[in-house]
Amino acid sequence: xxxxxxxxxxxxxxxxxxxxxxxxxxxxxxxxxxxxxxxxxxxxxxxxxxxxxxxxxxxxxxxxxxxxxxxxxxxxxxxxxxxxxxxxxxxxxxxxxxxxxxxxxxxxxxxxxxxxxxxxxxxxxxxxxxxxxxxxxxxxxxxxxxxxxxxxxxxxxxxxxxxxxxxxxxxxxxxxxxxxxxxxxxxxxxxxxxxxxx
Amino acid sequence: xxxxxxxxxxxxxxxxxxxxxxxxxxxxxxxxxxxxxxxxxxxxxxxxxxxxxxxxxxxxxxxxxxxxxxxxxxxxxxxxxxxxxxxxxxxxxxxxxxxxxxxxxxxxxxxxxxxxxxxxxxxxxxxxxxxxxxxxxxxxxxxxxxxxxxxxxxxxxxxxxxxxxxxxxxxxxxxxxxxxxxxxxxxxxxxx
Numbered sequence: 001x002x003x004x005x006x007x008x009x010x011x012x013x014x015x016x017x018x019x020x021x022x023x024x025x026x027x028x029x030x031x032x033x034x035x036x037x038x039x040x041x042x043x044x045x046x047x048x049x050x051x052x053x054x055x056x057x058x059x060x061x062x063x064x065x066x067x068x069x070x071x072x073x074x075x076x077x078x079x080x081x082x083x084x085x086x087x088x089x090x091x092x093x094x095x096x097x098x099x100x101x102x103x104x105x106x107x108x109x110x111x112x113x114x115x116x117x118x119x120x121x122x123x124x125x126x127x128x129x130x131x132x133x134x135x136x137x138x139x140x141x142x143x144x145x146x147x148x149x150x151x152x153x154x155x156x157x158x159x160x161x162x163x164x165x166x167x168x169x170x171x172x173x174x175x176x177x178x179x180x181x182x183x184x185x186x187x188x189x190x191x192x193x194x195x196x197x198x
Numbered sequence: 199x200x201x202x203x204x205x206x207x208x209x210x211x212x213x214x215x216x217x218x219x220x221x222x223x224x225x226x227x228x229x230x231x232x233x234x235x236x237x238x239x240x241x242x243x244x245x246x247x248x249x250x251x252x253x254x255x256x257x258x259x260x261x262x263x264x265x266x267x268x269x270x271x272x273x274x275x276x277x278x279x280x281x282x283x284x285x286x287x288x289x290x291x292x293x294x295x296x297x298x299x300x301x302x303x304x305x306x307x308x309x310x311x312x313x314x315x316x317x318x319x320x321x322x323x324x325x326x327x328x329x330x331x332x333x334x335x336x337x338x339x340x341x342x343x344x345x346x347x348x349x350x351x352x353x354x355x356x357x358x359x360x361x362x363x364x365x366x367x368x369x370x371x372x373x374x375x376x377x378x379x380x381x382x383x384x385x386x387x388x389x390x
Contacts, residue, residue: 003259014254014270018273022280
């Protein structure tokens with residue numbers, strides 16, 4: 001009997017100490033983590049919309065050059081220069097091989113050509129699927145038309161005009177990304193085209 | 199005392215001699231930078247959990263010792279994960295999913311059970327440090343072969359020129375099996 005009580009007491013004590021420690025660490029770093037995430041988001045926006053900095057801070061550029069607009073499909077970030085709307089960017093999310101993949105895509109308007117492509121979040125295999133975050137891979141998307149189908153071709157197939165080459169050894173990640181880019185983007189494109197007409 | 203520290207590096211090397219923690223070894227050694235981050239994280243968790251287990255060794259009931267070790271190990275791993283997210287977001291983005299898997303690295307549970315649960319804190323600390331260094335040393339050796347052959351680079355610096363056709367097998371876990379097997383073979387032959 002005594003042993004059973006001891007087991008419960010020890011397990012309870014260890015778990016409590018652990019929970020308190022983690023709560024403390026989490027509280028201490030929560031703000032930094034949120035700030036990191038926001039900063040990464042704004043940096044990605046500025047990068048995919050090709051906004052030139054001239055030494056201005058990220059915050060400043062975001063305030064002056066980007067306008068947030070709520071569309072039925074979700075939030076769209078417009079790159080504005082006075083009255084002109086030069087481009088639009090939005091976040092696309094979908095399942096990857098191990099976990100969700102989020103990407104930020106920027107397009108020039110009104111031709112819907114990709115002006116920038118950044119990975120916001122991914123948990124793919126390091127060295128394989130995670131290579132979707134490498135510059136060589138990302139820059140393949142530049143100038144591709146987002147309002148048409150973009151196919152990520154597996155090695156050996158010859159990529160067409162609107163296609164990009166997949167990462168060797170990461171077929172599932174590449175195909176998931178292809179699905180995200182085409183399927184998740186189409187409601188955004190439709191909303192943008194609609195608001196353009198209206 | 200000195201022996202406790204040193205034997206973890208060569209004689210009782212966790213990867214090459216005990217063949218433990220192979221899952222993470224195969225997964226992260228395709229790049230030197232990933233290996234370094236993984237080594238630091240695992241060594242920190244090893245030291246933290248071995249010290250805690252050693253301090254608590256006389257109070258943990260035998261029947262639930264594994265459960266207690268798991269809670270302790272998981273706590274340190276989550277601390278590492280949060281720390282990376284807050285201060286090294288770039289590394290966290292790259293090896294994020296593997297940080298959580300440190301919990302299941304059997305080297306850590308192995309040291310808690312085989313050493314820390316029966317020894318005083320200071321020897322346990324030395325043992326954890328030695329094994330951590332041994333693990334880091336193995337990851338570095340493996341990735342120093344795999345990254346050049348698979349990507350043509352070492353720690354991101356190009357070491358093999360354009361003439362080198364990257365050997366995809368080396369990037370994937372089977373390549374790690376091959377290199378690991380050769381290292382184990384060499385180490386066994388040398389130490390005979």
